[in-house]
Each structure stands twice: as structure tokens, then as C-alpha cells.
Amino acid sequence: MAETAAAWIDRETLDLDGMRVTLSQPIVVGRRRGYFWFPNLWKMSNGDLLSTISPVPDIHLSGVPYLVTWSRDGGLTWSEPFVSCDGGQTLLHLHSGDSILLPYDLRPRPQGIGAPYNRFPAGQRFFDYVPTGVVITGMPAPIPVIVPGLDVASFSFNGQTLWLEDGAYLATVYGRFAEDERDTIVAVESTDGEHWAVRSIIADANCAVPGKGGPSESAICRLQDGRILCVFRVESRMPLGQTWSGDEGKSWTPAVAMPGVFSVQPSLAVMADGAVALSAGRPGLYLWLNADGSGQNWQRVDVLAHHNACHPQEPIIYSDDLSQQKTTAYTEIVAVDENHLLYMYDRAPNGWRRIPEEMNDTNSVWLARVTVER
Numbered sequence: 001m002a003e004t005a006a007a008w009i010d011r012e013t014l015d016l017d018g019m020r021v022t023l024s025q026p027i028v029v030g031r032r033r034g035y036f037w038f039p040n041l042w043k044m045s046n047g048d049l050l051s052t053i054s055p056v057p058d059i060h061l062s063g064v065p066y067l068v069t070w071s072r073d074g075g076l077t078w079s080e081p082f083v084s085c086d087g088g089q090t091l092l093h094l095h096s097g098d099s100i101l102l103p104y105d106l107r108p109r110p111q112g113i114g115a116p117y118n119r120f121p122a123g124q125r126f127f128d129y130v131p132t133g134v135v136i137t138g139m140p141a142p143i144p145v146i147v148p149g150l151d152v153a154s155f156s157f158n159g160q161t162l163w164l165e166d167g168a169y170l171a172t173v174y175g176r177f178a179e180d181e182r183d184t185i186v187a188v189e190s191t192d193g194e195h196w197a198v199r200s201i202i203a204d205a206n207c208a209v210p211g212k213g214g215p216s217e218s219a220i221c222r223l224q225d226g227r228i229l230c231v232f233r234v235e236s237r238m239p240l241g242q243t244w245s246g247d248e249g250k251s252w253t254p255a256v257a258m259p260g261v262f263s264v265q266p267s268l269a270v271m272a273d274g275a276v277a278l279s280a281g282r283p284g285l286y287l288w289l290n291a292d293g294s295g296q297n298w299q300r301v302d303v304l305a306h307h308n309a310c311h312p313q314e315p316i317i318y319s320d321d322l323s324q325q326k327t328t329a330y331t332e333i334v335a336v337d338e339n340h341l342l343y344m345y346d347r348a349p350n351g352w353r354r355i356p357e358e359m360n361d362t363n364s365v366w367l368a369r370v371t372v373e374r
Contacts, residue, residue, distance in 0.1 A: 024369040036363035041332035097122030112137040141177040180205040182214025211235030224274030272338040281329035
């Protein structure tokens with residue numbers, strides 16, 4: 001699917017406070033004339049990398065397909081993609097070694113909300129569609145459909161997952177309850193990956209972090225001190241919000257804004273020495289690093305500028321008009337070993353519009369290796 005890269009080539013080194021960061025030449029994961037954006041990235045239990053990429057417009061659908069692609073060599077080359085029905089942005093690794101791709105769009109169910117999902121057998125590079133699906137019960141308020149006439153609930157699985165100390169699994173869903181004017185993030189728990197129940201409200205519509213959308217797209221990670229950190233979107237171009245849990249996600253500190261850290265679909269990774277990495281953007285594409293592992297005091301690396309310096313023939317151009325922006329700014333960051341991260345992002349040369357026949361360009365997804373040293 002992508003051009004072959006023989007090895008990572010380091011191109012830029014930055015000295016931060018207490019850290020040295022080296023960025024590789026970004027490589028292409030794949031290209032398409034059609035929609036090819038909103039990438040996701042995970043490291044599997046056998047060391048493979050898995051990515052899902054959206055091939056459809058940014059609109060509500062009754063079931064969202066995703067392109068599923070694998071890398072067996074640390075991200076340098078990628079397989080031709082499979083199409084997953086009811087794909088998603090959230091992967092759960094089970095204790096058995098299997099993994100579940102949780103569905104993004106959920107449907108009303110008699111006992112709550114749910115949808116089919118895709119299951120990846122341990123160590124395998126294929127997935128099985130499970131139509132009986134997952135279900136979430138115990139939501140604290142009525143959940144409307146997101147568009148009248150479309151069988152899609154206003155809540156979605158989104159972000160990252162964790163194993164809890166008692167062996168259960170933790171994930172997040174976000175959406176809008178029937179009587180609210182802003183979104184809410186809910187922590188849900190499961191013992192099997194299929195049956196989920198509400199564990200807590202992470203940040204609700206009355207959250208003090210400013211932004212008309214309310215708490216929505218989120219990421220969670222376990223800090224080195226054992227606490228769980230949640231970082232979340234509130235509004236495009238506005239600071240992200242964050243909150244911590246010291247009791248395995250049963251309760252959360254009052255959410256606060258993150259000055260200078262913004263704005264859509266955050267992704268978190270904790271490195272072996274406890275340093276925390278965060279990817280996000282809009283405007284731009286950025287990597288933020290927190291050296292002391294607290295989830296505060298972030299230092300910023302400009303990945304968009306790095307991309308443009310390495311690939312001036314395929315620049316990513318920022319515009320205040322969302323429809324004209326040349327990237328969704330939906331990013332993913334994954335720690336692959338003690339000193340290396342992988343940073344994934346997209347380029348959309350015609351913005352939110354499809355590429356016209358007369359335009360000689362492609363939508364593309366890119367990957368850069370980040371080396372972090374103390």
C-alpha cells in the first residue's frame with residue numbers, strides 16, 4: 001500500500017528541558033485518491049502495528065467502515081488494507097491475547113446501546129466480525145439518536161483502553177444526553193470486552209473547561225505513580241481539558257484546561273521512564289512531552305513544520321477555514337520501545353472536500369519515528 005522505506009532516517013534533533021528529541025523523515029503509510037484520513041494506530045501483543053484509516057466522508061453513517069492495515073517491521077512498510085464493517089477508533093487488548101476493535105457508532109438496544117465489533121485472534125493478522133456485538137448498560141440519562149431517522153445513538157466508543165487492577169477493562173464513550181447542551185465523557189468497565197457498564201462520569205456537560213462542544217474525544221493512560229490521566233477535547237482550536245483518577249476510574253478530579261495544549265482527538269503514551277507523550281493539533285500537528293510523568297508542564301514539538309521541511313513537495317497547509325485545512329489534525333502516538341515513539345497523521349490536499357478529477361494529488365497518511373532521550 002505504501003512506498004517501501006528501508007530504514008528510519010533521522011532528520012531533526014531538538015533539545016528540550018531535560019530531554020533530547022529526534023524526529024525521523026516521515027514515511028507514507030498509504031495513499032488514495034478517495035477519502036483516506038482520520039488514522040488510528042496501536043501496537044499489538046506480538047509486536048505488529050495495526051492501523052485503521054477512514055475511507056469515507058466526515059459524516060454520520062449507520063455503520064462506519066474502516067481500512068485495516070498491518071506493519072510487521074515497525075512501521076516501515078504496510079499491508080494492503082482489509083475493509084472492516086463497524087470499525088472503530090478504540091482497540092481493547094484482552095487478557096487472552098485476542099484484541100477487540102470496539103465500534104465507534106453505537107445503536108439503540110433494548111438494554112442500552114451497542115453495535116457489532118471486530119475481533120482479532122491472538123497473533124493473527126485477520127479479524128472476525130461479531131454481529132452480536134457489544135452493549136453498554138446503566139447510562140444515567142436518556143440517549144437520543146444523533147440524526148432523526150438514522151439508527152445511531154449520540155454516544156460513541158472513542159480513545160484508549162486500560163486494564164484495571166482487578167483485571168477488568170476500562171474504556172471511554174462520549175456523546176450528548178437528551179437534555180444537555182454539551183457532551184459528556186463516561187468511563188465504562190467490562191470483564192469480557194462485550195458487556196459494558198458505567199463506572200463513572202469523567203467530565204459532564206457542566207464541566208468548567210470552556211468550549212461549546214463540551215468534553216468529547218479523549219485519551220486515557222496510566223501514569224507511573226498509578227493514577228489514570230484523561231485528556232479530552234472540548235472545542236476545535238480551544239485548549240484540551242484534563243482530569244486524574246486515583247481510584248481506578250471510580251472518581252475524577254475536577255477537570256481543568258491545559259493552557260497551550262490543543263485541540264482535537266488527543267492520544268497519550270507513557271514511556272518506560274514515566275515520561276508522557278501527547279499528540280494532537282488543530283491548528284497544526286504537535287507532539288507534547290511531559291518529562292516528570294505528572295501529566296503537567298508540557299514541552300511542544302512542531303510536527304507539521306517538520307513534515308513540511310522534509311517534504312516540501314507535499315506540504316500540509318493550515319487554514320482558519322476548517323474546510324480548507326490540509327489535515328484533519330487527528331493524530332496517534334504509540335510507544336514502541338524504551339526510547340521510541342511513532343507519530344501518525346494525515347494529509348488532505350483538498351481539505352474536507354473530495355479530490356477532483358483534475359487535481360494531481362492524493363490523500364495520504366504519514367508516520368514519523370520519534371526518539372526521546374534524557
